[in-house]
Amino acid sequence: DAGVTQSPTHLIKTRGQQVTLRCSPISGHKSVSWYQQVLGQGPQFIFQYYEKEERGRGNFPDRFSARQFPNYSSELNVNALLLGDSALYLCASSLNEKLFFGSGTQLSVL
């Protein structure tokens, strides 16, 4: 069975640009969450979606937005990138309360 897939794996952007990260959940999982992991720290919650509806939002500015599509895949958008947005962005799909992560998108903002 395919796990959570994310694309792209790596991305380099400059300050002020916009970025879109993509995620496909495990087949049969209807919930997708996004986490930001800064080097040396644990993942921090950004968003959760279930059946295309936002179920939770973390303490991130409005520059961060997301959506979930009818096939349960998801996109995370970040506008007006700052240097501090450089991190590993993790997507996770969940069944009941168990959370399964993809390998992430490493975003570098220069």
Add this chain to the structure above:
Amino acid sequence: GENVEQHPSTLSVQEGDSAVIKCTYSDSASNYFPWYKQELGKGPQLIIDIRSNVGEKKDQRIAVTLNKTAKHFSLHITETQPEDSAVYFCAASMGRFNKFYFGSGTKLNVKP
């Protein structure tokens, strides 16, 4: 909100020894406590989890204990092997549709 603290930040053990990683949480409403293993260049992998109605759970060389009264839970790895070397994260959640709060991670190094 919930606050999860994890100790130690680094742990070095000899192959075959046991390793213990401890976490505390602040919100008594948290009822689900997973542990993740993260290898370099990969996302966190769920290795074991425990719900608040259970005090201990074991899966081969890995075990997790939970003390609800003291609000702490621990990961125990016995007979460590070099392939156990990774960063381990604890987390706490109030269940489905709730955010997960992660500890800051423990880098485990198992020396052959």
